[in-house]
Amino acid sequence: MINNIKRSLGIALWFMFLTLPLMVVRVNTLKNEVEWRWLNMFWVGLGAFVLSLLWRYALHRRNRRSQKAELGEDEQAGPGLGQRLLEDPKVFRPVLIALGVVAVVFPLLFDTYQVNIMVLALIFVVLGLGLNITVGLAGLLDLGYVAFFAAGAYTYGLLNSNFGLGFWTCLPLGGIIGALLGVVLGFPILRLRGDYLAIVTLGFGSIAKIIIENWEEVFNGAKGIANIDRPGLFGADFGISEVTIYIYYLMVLLVLFTIFVTNRLKDSRIGRAWMALREDEIACVAMGIDMARTKLSAYAFGAFWAGLVGVIFAARNTYINPNSFTFMESAIVLSIVVLGGMGSIIGVIIAALVLILMPEYLRAFADYRMLVFGAVMVLMMIFRPQGLITNVRRKYEFKGLKTDEANG
Incomplete structure (x- = not known):
């Protein structure tokens, strides 16, 4: 502990020395004099000292967890939060009820702007x-x-503007085109x-x-394509606020679906084949799994949801152009999967909401929000490389033998 304090003090003094010209010295050109702001140096040193201590404490905790995992002591500590959230009815049922209530009343409590932001977040949840x-189940980087x-x-944009097809007709078509x-x-x-x-998927x-x-x-x-029709309901005409709420509830249903x-x-035969392919492709093929069919089905099923939600995106914006579909969107979606946890459904949902909503609500810190965004990702990769919620593998135990021995 004393060594950590000494090192943190050294780092604080070093930061104070480096930031001295920027944070302390200021030249007042109107009065032709130099102003010395020594209080800024104190806050820089204090902040560097506290952050260094927190950093070392976090590294110490991570190393201890790694040692426990190697010794097998984590299994005796009981299930983690992710496992309890998935398997313990006393935990996930109240959480599901609370989330359902929040999802239903959200448009009634917030304005149209907030609902529109949440629609965008739900779009990235589906993506x-x-x-x-x-990526998460089949292990195929895209x-x-x-x-x-x-x-x-x-x-949807082409079929609606050229042939007059409606939203509900184009919704499944968008998913099918994406799968193809x-x-x-x-x-x-x-x-x-x-x-x-x-490289190939990036080129694609x-x-x-x-x-x-x-x-x-x-x-x-x-x-681009403009004047795309918004989704309707039995021919009813909605205003902007009403159609935003309508798209919001539509996205909630699509997320649940x-x-x-x-x-x-994930629990089906094809899902187990995807996970086997992710773990070891050679062993997967050796066990008789068709590699080509498994990979193609993974790409097709993943692309289906992207095409489906792309229709809703076009209907929400009523205008699309190529600048809406850049590499940055692919990087954000991939970051959602990695930060949430490879193969973890709940983790991906939480990561999508955090990564999409956080920049929107940090607009007051517009000059620093991307810095915060990058810092969060770096910290996650250092301290939680497995993601927010680790994907829990199902274990099958045969307990009949112990029962027979107890009866005997």
């Missing part, structure tokens, strides 16, 4: 859950996921892994954006 199938998102949005593009992407990269897979996303920008006869180029389907897929 994160879709990419979680490809840096061009935004291409499937754009496919769904442009499917997922299969198209999957075929050339069946035998690629690691960095090569990342860039090619999709370039095609949308330059094929003006079909996609209207950089001008996505969670249900993703969870069922």
Whole structure:
């Protein structure tokens, strides 16, 4: 402890020395004099000292957890928060009820702007859950996921503006188009892994954006598609606030549907094949699993949700252009999956809400919000590399033998 305090004091003095010209010395050009702000140096030193102590304490806790994990002492400590949240009815039932009540009354308590932000966050929740199938369950890195998102949005935009098709007709079509593009992407990269897979998927996303920008006869180029119809309900006309609330409840239902389907897929035969492929591709093929079909299904199912929510994105904005589908969107969705926890449904939902809502509510600190965003990601990768909520593997135990011995 004393050594940590000494090192923290040394770091504080070093920071005070480095920031002396910026934080202490200020030249007043009006009065032609130098102002010395020594109080700023004190706050810099105090902040550096406290942060250094907290950093060392966090590293010490992480090392202790690693040692306990190596010795097998964590299993005796009981289930963690993620496991209790998934398996303990006394925990997840009240949480689900509370979340359901909050989701229902949210548009009644907040204005249209807040509801619109929450709709965007829910869109990224579905995108994160879709990419979680490809990356989290199957272990197939995809840096061009935004291409499937754009496919769904442009499917609705083109069909609505050129042929007058409505939202509900184009909603499943957007998902199907996205799934077909997922299969198209999957075929050339069946035998690629690691960095090569990342480069190809990144190129696929860039090619999709370039095609949308330059094929003006079909996609209207950089001008985009405007005046896209909002979703309707039996021909009723809604105002902006009413249609925003309507899209919000629609997104809540889509998130619930996505969670249900993703969870069922995760526990199904194809889901177990995805996880086996993620752990060891050679062993997976040796056990008789069709590698090509498993990879193609992972890309298709992941792309389906991106295409589906792309239709809702186009209907929400009523205008789309290529700048809405850049690599930054793919990076954000991938960050959601990694920070939430690979394969963890609840973790992905929490990460999506945090990463999308945090920049919006930090607009008062516009000059520093990206710094905070980057610092949060760095800290997560250091102290929680497994994500916010670790994906809990199911364990099957045979207890019949112990029962027979007790009876005997």
